[in-house]
Amino acid sequence: MNDELKSSRTELHRYPTRGHHDFETVAAILDEAFVCHIGFVANGQPYVLPTVYGRDDRVLYLHGSAQGRMLNALASAEAICVTVTLVDGLVLARSGMHSSVNYRSVVLLGSAEPVATADKERALKIVSDQVVPGRWETLRPVTSAELEQTTVLRMDIVEASAKVRTGPPQDDEEDYALPIWAGTLDFPVRDPVAVPDVRLDPKVPLPAHVANYRRPAKR
Amino acid sequence: MNDELKSSRTELHRYPTRGHHDFETVAAILDEAFVCHIGFVANGQPYVLPTVYGRDDRVLYLHGSAQGRMLNALASAEAICVTVTLVDGLVLARSGMHSSVNYRSVVLLGSAEPVATADKERALKIVSDQVVPGRWETLRPVTSAELEQTTVLRMDIVEASAKVRTGPPQDDEEDYALPIWAGTLDFPVRDPVAVPDVRLDPKVPLPAHVANYRRPAKR
Numbered sequence: 041m042n043d044e045l046k047s048s049r050t051e052l053h054r055y056p057t058r059g060h061h062d063f064e065t066v067a068a069i070l071d072e073a074f075v076c077h078i079g080f081v082a083n084g085q086p087y088v089l090p091t092v093y094g095r096d097d098r099v100l101y102l103h104g105s106a107q108g109r110m111l112n113a114l115a116s117a118e119a120i121c122v123t124v125t126l127v128d129g130l131v132l133a134r135s136g137m138h139s140s141v142n143y144r145s146v147v148l149l150g151s152a153e154p155v156a157t158a159d160k161e162r163a164l165k166i167v168s169d170q171v172v173p174g175r176w177e178t179l180r181p182v183t184s185a186e187l188e189q190t191t192v193l194r195m196d197i198v199e200a201s202a203k204v205r206t207g208p209p210q211d212d213e214e215d216y217a218l219p220i221w222a223g224t225l226d227f228p229v230r231d232p233v234a235v236p237d238v239r240l241d242p243k244v245p246l247p248a249h250v251a252n253y254r255r256p257a258k259r
Numbered sequence: 260m261n262d263e264l265k266s267s268r269t270e271l272h273r274y275p276t277r278g279h280h281d282f283e284t285v286a287a288i289l290d291e292a293f294v295c296h297i298g299f300v301a302n303g304q305p306y307v308l309p310t311v312y313g314r315d316d317r318v319l320y321l322h323g324s325a326q327g328r329m330l331n332a333l334a335s336a337e338a339i340c341v342t343v344t345l346v347d348g349l350v351l352a353r354s355g356m357h358s359s360v361n362y363r364s365v366v367l368l369g370s371a372e373p374v375a376t377a378d379k380e381r382a383l384k385i386v387s388d389q390v391v392p393g394r395w396e397t398l399r400p401v402t403s404a405e406l407e408q409t410t411v412l413r414m415d416i417v418e419a420s421a422k423v424r425t426g427p428p429q430d431d432e433e434d435y436a437l438p439i440w441a442g443t444l445d446f447p448v449r450d451p452v453a454v455p456d457v458r459l460d461p462k463v464p465l466p467a468h469v470a471n472y473r474r475p476a477k478r
Contacts, residue, residue, distance in 0.1 A: 049304060054327045075346055075360070077296040079307035085268060086305050088298035088342040090364055108273045123307035127294055129451060132469065135399045136387055141294070145309055168355055172444075180354045180434050208456045215399050221463050225391075225451040225472055232348060232444040237427045244440050250351065253444055
């Protein structure tokens with residue numbers, strides 16, 4: 041097993057067989073999602089806020105308003121945590137003790153630093169591509185005023201863990217004989233409904249990147 | 260507007276019109292989800308971990324292994340943050356700047372304290388009911404050894420904010436004339452597939468709480 045992203049802080053103690061520390065597993069989970077939960081500390085209080093992100097190789101990009109508190113708190117924080125979770129299904133065991141969730145998650149530790157103005161547009165495209173692949177090229181181009189109003193942060197993927205639970209419940213041996221329905225409730229691929237803006241010119245066709253949108257793209 | 264859960268720490272500065280601080284809005288969002296992201300600090304490093312939870316009135320219950328690091332870290336932490344996020348859809352604007360996500364989230368600040376052994380079973384039922392309503396009564400009863408191996412924490416809902424974005428994109432006025440498809444991609448209700456355990460006796464019928472499971476229950 042490739043443990044290159046492992047540290048004493050990202051090592052998993054409970055259910056170590058569910059843990060992974062190789063870049064490929066971490067990257068595959070990051071690529072299926074687009075919302076992360078960022079943890080940072082301000083005045084001794086931890087905060088956890090959801091936001092979108094984009095991955096490019098070993099870098100995660102985050103963005104937000106230059107006036108917003110979150111991005112400024114993140115940029116000045118010595119240590120942050122970014123967590124991404126995909127809930128694949130529910131594990132319905134014969135006891136509460138063994139009932140669980142099938143999920144894939146990544147916990148990424150490190151710090152975030154501002155992206156220079158010259159590199160912002162490329163980073164914003166990466167975030168856009170993560171949320172809706174293929175859309176960026178169809179948009180009205182970003183202006184330099186917009187780039188100035190936007191803070192973009194980068195976080196290197198160097199210290200991380202992935203945790204994966206799949207499959208049926210693992211019940212106590214004597215419970216298998218009980219007449220209790222057990223199995224999993226698997227969440228299907230998310231296939232959203234396109235709702236045109238009320239002000240959209242009906243002559244504008246529905247583009248393929250919207251019509252074919254599914255999340256995750258393949259499973 | 261009822262601001263009873265508002266504090267200087269949960270006040271929203273960006274997009275204040277998206278913010279809510281009344282218990283009813285917070286509770287409604289908490290009731291639709293079952294996975295939260297918990298933030299806590301250990302050795303100066305913030306960690307964000309996903310877990311299931313249950314709400315009962317003004318209390319949130321969390322549970323985990325008594326041997327696990329997370330629950331012990333949470334119980335000894337002076338301050339934690341619990342965040343719950345529902346992603347309802349994608350907002351496809353005519354520019355990257357106004358592209359967004361329709362979501363509902365709750366950020367809850369406070370601390371967690373252990374639930375006494377005598378109250379653990381009731382709290383575990385509340386968590387189970389949050390994840391799969393109606394299942395707890397059908398399970399093999401919890402044993403006292405299992406209760407001992409499980410740590411249950413409670414967190415009072417006293418300081419919180421909710422943030423809600425709904426509706427179509429809000430583009431710059433001059434961008435509405437552009438021939439760019441815009442609107443929303445709305446994620447449908449999640450209607451999971453029941454997969455029986457390979458060791459399930461085929462004579463055990465599929466119960467209604469599994470057959471009719473949808474998340475969220477109503478929308």
